[in-house]
Amino acid sequence: MKQSLPTFLIVGAVKAGTTSLHEYLQMHPEVYMSPVKETNHFSDGDMLFEHFNVDYKQDVNVNLEKYLEGPMDKKIHIAHVRTFQQSIQLYRNVTNQKAIGEVSNSYLYLPNTATAIKQVLPDVKIVMILRNPVERLYSQYLMNLKLGKIIERDLLKEIASDQAKPIKGWGVSHLYLEVGNYYEQVKRYYDNFPAQNIKVILFDDFKKDAAGTMRDLFHFLGVDENFALDMSQRYNEAGMPRFGKLNYWLTQIGVYGLVKKIFSPELKEKIKSIIYTKDNIPKITPQEKQHLQNYYRNDIEALAKLLNRDLSAWLQ
Numbered sequence: 001m002k003q004s005l006p007t008f009l010i011v012g013a014v015k016a017g018t019t020s021l022h023e024y025l026q027m028h029p030e031v032y033m034s035p036v037k038e039t040n041h042f043s044d045g046d047m048l049f050e051h052f053n054v055d056y057k058q059d060v061n062v063n064l065e066k067y068l069e070g071p072m073d074k075k076i077h078i079a080h081v082r083t084f085q086q087s088i089q090l091y092r093n094v095t096n097q098k099a100i101g102e103v104s105n106s107y108l109y110l111p112n113t114a115t116a117i118k119q120v121l122p123d124v125k126i127v128m129i130l131r132n133p134v135e136r137l138y139s140q141y142l143m144n145l146k147l148g149k150i151i152e153r154d155l156l157k158e159i160a161s162d163q164a165k166p167i168k169g170w171g172v173s174h175l176y177l178e179v180g181n182y183y184e185q186v187k188r189y190y191d192n193f194p195a196q197n198i199k200v201i202l203f204d205d206f207k208k209d210a211a212g213t214m215r216d217l218f219h220f221l222g223v224d225e226n227f228a229l230d231m232s233q234r235y236n237e238a239g240m241p242r243f244g245k246l247n248y249w250l251t252q253i254g255v256y257g258l259v260k261k262i263f264s265p266e267l268k269e270k271i272k273s274i275i276y277t278k279d280n281i282p283k284i285t286p287q288e289k290q291h292l293q294n295y296y297r298n299d300i301e302a303l304a305k306l307l308n309r310d311l312s313a314w315l316q
Contacts, residue, residue, distance in 0.1 A: 004091040006034075008101040008125040008221055009042075009117065011189070012108030014179050015139040016131035016203050019235045022103045024214050027230065030223035034090045034102035035072040039081040042117045046110035047080070048169040055149045056171035084120070099221040101127075106170050109179055114188040123197070125221065126189050131203035132314040133180025133300070134292040138284045140176060146239045146276060150174075155288050177295065183302040190306070200307055239276040 010018055019037075026033045040047070040060075052060075062079045068089045081087050094100055107113045108128055117124060131139075141158060144150045152158040158176070165173045189198055199220045206213045210231055218225040293315055304311040 003088055004032075004094040004100055005088065006091070006100050006102055006121060006124060008099055008127060009107060009121075010101065010103040010127045010129075011113070012105040012128055012185075013130055013136060013182065014105045014109075015136050015143065016129045017201075017206050018103050018105060018129060020206075020210070021127070021129060021201075021217070023233070023235055024210075024229050024231070025101065025217075028099075028218065028223055028227050030098045030227075031221070032091070032094045032097035032100045035074075035093075036067075036076045036079045036081060036090060037102070038078040038104045038106070039087065039090065039102055040079070040104050040106050041081040041084075041087045042120070043104065043106040043110040043113045043170070044080065044082050045116060046106075046112050046170065048167065048172050049080075051167050051169060052171045053173075055147075060171070098223050101221075108182075108185050109175070110170060111188070114192045118192045124193075125197050125199065126193055127199045127201070127217065127220075128186065128189070129201040129203055129206060130182055130186075130303075133182065133296045134284070134289055134314070135203075136180050137176050137292060138288075140174065140179070142281065144174060153282075155284065156291065180296060181299050183299045183306060186303060187306060200309075202309070204313065239278050239281065 010021055012018060022033060022037055025031045059078050060080050062076055064079050064081065064086065067076065067079075068086060072090070072093065081090065090102070091100055107117070117126075137159075138155070141150075141155055145153070150158060152161065162168075162174045162176055167173070168175065168178075186200070199217065201213060201217070211229065214229055215225045218227065297315060300311050300314050
């Protein structure tokens with residue numbers, strides 16, 4: 001039996017549009033996406049498994065062996081595919097697709113991932129989508145409020161609380177500030193892979209012209225760039241919990257994690273409409289924005305030089 005391996009990896013960043021990229025790529029007949037969206041396979045060596053927080057444990061709590069033995073017809077959002085043998089099983093249903101890929105946001109942030117990927121897939125294409133780090137951070141904060149992962153309504157207090165945690169890491173703390181320090185993260189890939197094999201997308205460009213961005217990405221991946229996508233669906237939209245403290249409590253004791261596993265997609269959507277609202281979503285204050293822009297300024301300027309891109313809008 002022919003063994004297939006990924007020809008491209010979307011490595012991040014968190015809350016920068018990777019879910020939309022994944023969903024659009026999945027529509028293309030010449031693209032095969034891993035049935036486990038985020039495998040975290042190549043970042044395994046940097047994971048602090050024994051320190052994972054309760055929310056993340058719920059997210060990745062999957063009977064992976066059973067899933068890999070089955071038809072893999074139902075998509076899984078996130079898991080930890082720890083062995084190489086497990087990882088290649090994800091691609092056993094590949095037929096004649098030209099591009100084979102997966103998305104794992106941990107790949108951009110965690111320090112040893114780029115070299116781990118290079119050892120196994122030296123010719124793989126790397127895709128990343130970067131968002132203004134202040135907007136990215138605030139989007140992550142709103143998501144955590146929505147999903148009941150946090151309850152603190154003061155942004156800077158929430159960041160300070162996360163920074164003060166004695167043990168920090170992927171799935172351990174929220175890494176609000178750290179994830180947006182892109183320069184070193186991106187540089188690791190340029191240090192390990194030829195520039196022609198790296199595609200950096202700016203979230204601003206994707207937002208302005210999603211269809212054009214996808215055509216460009218299809219060209220980079222070597223598939224039909226004129227394939228017409230259905231872009232009517234919105235993914236991971238912001239929202240607020242209608243019942244804040246109850247929402248937090250139900251998440252912490254694992255009720256929402258159970259709901260995600262046992263209910264149908266249609267029923268889950270109905271439940272979401274009851275517990276979440278798109279009204280009264282708080283906006284970042286000018287003071288908070290200025291504070292975070294000052295924090296990221298040097299990193300943004302270094303990244304702009306590395307990419308030879310104008311990122312001044314991120315500091316306005």
